[in-house]
Amino acid sequence: MQDKLMLMIPGPTPVAESTLLALAKAPIGHRTKEFSAIFADVVTKLKWLHQTTNDVLILSASGTGAMEAGIINFLSKGDRVLVGDNGKFGERWAEVCEAYGLQTERIRAEWGQPLDPEAFRAALEADTAKTIAAVIVTHSETSAGVLNDLATINRSVKAHGRALMMVDAVTSLGATNVPVDEWGLDVVASGSQKAYAIPPGLGFVAVSAKAWEAYKTADLPRYYLDLGKYREDAAKDTTPFTPAVNLIVALQAALAQMQQEGLDNIFARHRRQRNATRAAMKALGLGLLAADTHASDAITAVVPPAGLDAEQIRKALQQKFDIAMAGGQDHLKGKIFRMGHLGFVCDRDVLTAIAALEATLQSLGWTFPAGAGVTAAIGHLNA
Amino acid sequence: MQDKLMLMIPGPTPVAESTLLALAKAPIGHRTKEFSAIFADVVTKLKWLHQTTNDVLILSASGTGAMEAGIINFLSKGDRVLVGDNGKFGERWAEVCEAYGLQTERIRAEWGQPLDPEAFRAALEADTAKTIAAVIVTHSETSAGVLNDLATINRSVKAHGRALMMVDAVTSLGATNVPVDEWGLDVVASGSQKAYAIPPGLGFVAVSAKAWEAYKTADLPRYYLDLGKYREDAAKDTTPFTPAVNLIVALQAALAQMQQEGLDNIFARHRRQRNATRAAMKALGLGLLAADTHASDAITAVVPPAGLDAEQIRKALQQKFDIAMAGGQDHLKGKIFRMGHLGFVCDRDVLTAIAALEATLQSLGWTFPAGAGVTAAIGHLNA
Numbered sequence: 001m002q003d004k005l006m007l008m009i010p011g012p013t014p015v016a017e018s019t020l021l022a023l024a025k026a027p028i029g030h031r032t033k034e035f036s037a038i039f040a041d042v043v044t045k046l047k048w049l050h051q052t053t054n055d056v057l058i059l060s061a062s063g064t065g066a067m068e069a070g071i072i073n074f075l076s077k078g079d080r081v082l083v084g085d086n087g088k089f090g091e092r093w094a095e096v097c098e099a100y101g102l103q104t105e106r107i108r109a110e111w112g113q114p115l116d117p118e119a120f121r122a123a124l125e126a127d128t129a130k131t132i133a134a135v136i137v138t139h140s141e142t143s144a145g146v147l148n149d150l151a152t153i154n155r156s157v158k159a160h161g162r163a164l165m166m167v168d169a170v171t172s173l174g175a176t177n178v179p180v181d182e183w184g185l186d187v188v189a190s191g192s193q194k195a196y197a198i199p200p201g202l203g204f205v206a207v208s209a210k211a212w213e214a215y216k217t218a219d220l221p222r223y224y225l226d227l228g229k230y231r232e233d234a235a236k237d238t239t240p241f242t243p244a245v246n247l248i249v250a251l252q253a254a255l256a257q258m259q260q261e262g263l264d265n266i267f268a269r270h271r272r273q274r275n276a277t278r279a280a281m282k283a284l285g286l287g288l289l290a291a292d293t294h295a296s297d298a299i300t301a302v303v304p305p306a307g308l309d310a311e312q313i314r315k316a317l318q319q320k321f322d323i324a325m326a327g328g329q330d331h332l333k334g335k336i337f338r339m340g341h342l343g344f345v346c347d348r349d350v351l352t353a354i355a356a357l358e359a360t361l362q363s364l365g366w367t368f369p370a371g372a373g374v375t376a377a378i379g380h381l382n383a
Numbered sequence: 384m385q386d387k388l389m390l391m392i393p394g395p396t397p398v399a400e401s402t403l404l405a406l407a408k409a410p411i412g413h414r415t416k417e418f419s420a421i422f423a424d425v426v427t428k429l430k431w432l433h434q435t436t437n438d439v440l441i442l443s444a445s446g447t448g449a450m451e452a453g454i455i456n457f458l459s460k461g462d463r464v465l466v467g468d469n470g471k472f473g474e475r476w477a478e479v480c481e482a483y484g485l486q487t488e489r490i491r492a493e494w495g496q497p498l499d500p501e502a503f504r505a506a507l508e509a510d511t512a513k514t515i516a517a518v519i520v521t522h523s524e525t526s527a528g529v530l531n532d533l534a535t536i537n538r539s540v541k542a543h544g545r546a547l548m549m550v551d552a553v554t555s556l557g558a559t560n561v562p563v564d565e566w567g568l569d570v571v572a573s574g575s576q577k578a579y580a581i582p583p584g585l586g587f588v589a590v591s592a593k594a595w596e597a598y599k600t601a602d603l604p605r606y607y608l609d610l611g612k613y614r615e616d617a618a619k620d621t622t623p624f625t626p627a628v629n630l631i632v633a634l635q636a637a638l639a640q641m642q643q644e645g646l647d648n649i650f651a652r653h654r655r656q657r658n659a660t661r662a663a664m665k666a667l668g669l670g671l672l673a674a675d676t677h678a679s680d681a682i683t684a685v686v687p688p689a690g691l692d693a694e695q696i697r698k699a700l701q702q703k704f705d706i707a708m709a710g711g712q713d714h715l716k717g718k719i720f721r722m723g724h725l726g727f728v729c730d731r732d733v734l735t736a737i738a739a740l741e742a743t744l745q746s747l748g749w750t751f752p753a754g755a756g757v758t759a760a761i762g763h764l765n766a
Contacts, residue, residue, distance in 0.1 A: 027582045327414075
């Protein structure tokens with residue numbers, strides 16, 4: 001049905017009507033007091049969301065652009081970096097590092113498995129010469145629905161002393177607790193089309209004082225992604241290059257809505273919806289790629305058992321119920337589907353998606369106790 | 384007055400209501416057939432606007448990001464480049480080149496003066512060893528309202544044979560004729576908040592086959608700005624990184640409106656409004672930074688004579704008439720103001736701006752023949 005799309009993918013996520021209307025306001029000049037006031041307010045709200053007093057910089061770029069900026073501004077050619085790789089995004093950051101001539105060591109796990117904090121501890125402890133300049137970890141690995149144990153890995157990084165902790169928080173920030181200052185995270189990157197609940201086009205990078213120290217001698221080439229320029233101009237409530245004005249106005253509206261809900265409520269909502277989704281999938285006899293102990297709060301990767309086809313399920317959900325879920329990526333293409341529960345998603349949405357999934361599975365001939373998925377979800381949503 | 388702003392700056396430019404409503408549509412998934420169909424249509428329309436069969440790639444970035452991509456994808460460390468520098472943007476591209484370790488030679492002119500095509504010819508002819516890898520020219524220099532003689536400079540580049548012709552067309556494309564294929568321009572960069580008449584956030588790069596040849600051996604590091612990735616995915620009607628979905632939907636609407644007007648009409652409109660603006664400024668006794676022979680079609684830089692203050696004029700226009708004009712940049716700050724006539728601007732807008740300027744000048748005690756500005760503008764608008 002026209003305009004009835006329900007987005008249950010890991011991004012773009014649903015956008016509130018008030019945010020869409022803010023987006024549609026006629027643009028104003030970006031070199032004006034009026035825009036600077038909006039910009040300053042947005043930065044204050046971003047710091048609230050990041051639980052930090054560090055700089056939080058706004059780029060007109062996707063999350064990948066933000067994460068690349070977070071890496072290349074604080075490192076020099078030949079620097080040694082440890083990159084956690086247990087999915088498409090971990091893999092991507094290793095590729096970024098290699099593109100810039102960094103000495104890149106991957107710490108790998110299978111897609112669906114979490115990164116092993118012990119492997120990071122061992123590598124960091126063995127580095128008595130302090131040659132490791134950075135550790136790069138994807139907090140919530142979107143491709144597999146895995147939440148890596150950032151807190152534990154980060155403790156080893158802190159014990160190491162030199163290495164910067166760089167975090168892809170693209171699908172964790174605003175969904176899962178990421179206390180940037182409390183944990184002392186040096187670089188934290190995220191993107192607008194995730195928990196922020198605005199359309200894609202903005203990337204964010206939080207940068208610690210320690211990272212800015214490294215910036216002084218970092219020698220990788222950059223210009224548009226040079227965060228020093230953004231920092232300098234942010235101090236004057238402006239940006240070095242024309243910002244995506246309308247997206248920033250929309251962001252102000254979306255962040256105000258998040259502040260109204262409150263951080264703890266936001267985290268609790270994502271956790272509750274994650275648990276409801278997972279319980280429902282199990283009750284329907286579907287497999288889950290990630291174990292309960294390290295499941296993403298933003299997205300659930302579902303493994304249909306033999307006899308069920310992931311793409312067929314997605315297609316039917318889309319055609320009959322106008323619900324979009326994501327497919328698998330790379331070697332998991334066709335083998336899993338992924339349900340997002342991220343951003344502007346209320347409990348009703350999860351209930352709706354599970355009910356529609358039940359109807360879809362039934363139409364595909366899959367058998368399960370009638371109402372099992374919805375009942376299991378309700379158990380968590382009403383808890 | 385609330386929401387009565389009239390943007391007469393060189394960007395963001397005014398956006399049509401239909402485009403704003405397209406922007407405000409709830410986002411759809413970017414990995415869908417529906418989005419790919421929109422994307423493919425947008426690319427086709429972009430090729431029309433560029434008068435090219437070359438690839439035209441879409442980045443979520445400002446015009447600077449697009450231009451940086453256009454430079455760094457086709458060059459290698461130590462490559463020799465000639466950069467035209469007669470304003471803020473020419474200066475910027477030289478800085479980009481230096482940031483990446485290119486051997487950067489500036490061909491300079493004062494802000495307000497055009498680049499001398501003869502200087503390019505001489506440098507290129509002297510380069511019998513063919514060491515010049517690229518010539519970088521800002522077509523319409525926004526900071527000074529100067530239209531550089533790209534056609535003539537380009538002929539020297541063609542005669543040289545090796546060098547790539549890289550063009551910042553940010554405020555010329557869609558305002559002034561830039562026949563990419565006819566002239567054989569290798570790299571042409573632009574940004575969404577200019578003649579495209581959509582809000583900022585998208586950058587565009589047209590790339591020739593000759594530039595793609597150079598890409599094969601170009602060794603400057605890049606990832607988010609790696610145009611090869613964009614080309615590869617564009618062939619499948621998609622993008623390597625999450626695109627700014629809503630801006631692309633808005634772009635489709637804006638480009639459709641441009642196609643309805645037609646390229647020749649668009650160019651004629653910008654030329655007519657430029658001429659009307661310049662004639663009015665002269666009739667009001669104001670100076671013009673650029674001479675008639677090389678005046679930008681997008682923006683007019685005005686030099687108030689002694690006794691008039693540029694910032695005071697801007698402030699009064701804003702406060703009394705809700706019209707935003709731009710100030711001078713860098714050393715021209717406070718010395719000029721700049722009136723944009725770019726993108727979704729009709730003749731009525733120019734007439735309005737000139738009438739309001741007359742009222743403003745009068746209130747500041749400046750004397751001129753009553754109605755002189757409006758009369759001079761009408762002379763061109765009615766021609």
